[in-house]
Amino acid sequence: MASAALAVTDGMLHFELAVALEVFGSAPAAVTVPWYDLTVCGPRPVRLGPFRLVPDHGLDHLRRADTVIVPGWADVDVPPPPDLVAALRAAHEEGARIVSLCTGAFVLAGAGLLDGRRATTHWAHTDVLAGRYPAVLVDPDVLYVDNGTVLTSAGKAAALDLCLHLVRLDHGSAIANTVARRLVVPPHRAGGQAQFVTAPVPDQDDHPLTALFPWIIERLDQPLTVEDLARQAGMSSRHLGRHFRAATGSTPLQWLLAQRIRRAQELLEKTDDDIDTIAKSTGMGTATTLRRHFNRTLGVPPDTYRRTFRSRTQERPQRSA
Structure with a gap:
């Protein structure tokens, strides 16, 4: 069973968090393969929009996960906290696959994990990401970017596209399609598709x-x-x-x-x-x-x-x- 961890702290967006919880938290009834062992990791009880969330583990637990998911970052003008940045770097060094949803790319960029790599984020913030982190190769015209060990998505619905892409990589197209049917969404939108249609x-x-x-x-x-x-x-x-x-x-x-x-x-x-x-x-x-x-x-x-x-x-x- 592969392990997945959500990295949360104050200032995350609850929509992207909910998307990851829905996809990785439990398998559809028709799926019999071992599903993800999902945990929520954060420094303390955190505030996400109108919600208060109590993590399962501290941020140091991220280094034990196979996949680490960073939800959207609410205020892109605020730097991510140092403890989160350090935990993501440590997880990446341990071999974890690091994934950002929407503006979570700003957290990955702040950790230096996007330097020299193609990346994307919500179209409204791609110019800001490119200007603040010139070493990042920002692509504003795609739904998500898969660099193998580091993946980024555009905003909102594209976060779901990337999550389904991860299921497809791990379990194949048939199971990803089953998950998509449960969510009543298209089973596949290619990462290279334009953000704005x-x-x-x-x-x-x-x-x-x-x-x-x-x-x-x-x-x-x-x-x-x-x-x-x-x-x-x-x-x-x-x-x-x-x-x-x-x-x-x-x-x-x-x-x-x-x-x-x-x-x-x-x-x-x-x-x-x-x-x-x-x-x-x-x-x-x-x-x-x-x-x-x-x-x-x-x-x-x-x-x-x-x-x-x-x-x-x-x-x-x-x-x-």
């Missing part, structure tokens, strides 16, 4: 794409074109493209390819189907096409992904205290 998820029954998305998902094995999607939606291809860009931040074909890759991940995780069969099931046509797109998108070939995921489904030994 008109409507990240169509939430009105009369939205032009509300019925189109499930129609596509049910037909991923078919050779769909933009014209097919436009015809089903009852609009021109150009009009469809505008709606897709506003709703998802990507083109129809980019979104379609992302869904095919997600489906391939699930099949690699949950079945013993060979690559040719999976290629046909996901509309990729041939194993060569699947391997090319899969490797380009995820950085590993399908066979490696399958072996890696199946090794992660086995219970991991806990880190020594």
Whole structure:
């Protein structure tokens, strides 16, 4: 069972804290793999907006965690407290994966953990982060940045995207999708997607794409074109493209390819189907096409992904205290 710790102190944002608690605090009923052993670490009872929180452990406990999560930092003009900075540095030196949500990036930057690394934060504060910490390579146009051992997210909903990304890394796409369904959110928004889109998820029954998305998902094995999607939606291809860009931040074909890759991940995780069969099931046509797109998108070939995921489904030994 992997351990996760929330680093809290006065001045944190309660929304991002609640997001992390919801994702890592307990597994959905359908998930049977060992879930995260989540603790809350802070120097003392702390005030988060209108709430008072009593931590489970002191900040020194962060160094025992596999993953340390820093929620949003309410006042970016106030430096993070030295004890929190020191605890994060110690945890990182011990090998912990350090994650910030929203303006928690200012805490990581204050600890020097973002120096020389790409990072992001809420779009309203990216200029401030870049100006205050010139050694940080601030990217204002993405939902989250994964540097391996240090990860940062943009604001609010993007914090949930990063948390689901972590579940996907640790437990695979199928389980991350199960968590997303419980939360009634999209199962995957790529980290490179733009922060600001008109409507990240169509939430009105009369939205032009509300019925189109499930129609596509049910037909991923078919050779769909933009014209097919436009015809089903009852609009021109150009009009469809505008709606897709506003709703998802990507083109129809980019979104379609992302869904095919997600489906391939699930099949690699949950079945013993060979690559040719999976290629046909996901509309990729041939194993060569699947391997090319899969490797380009995820950085590993399908066979490696399958072996890696199946090794992660086995219970991991806990880190020594």
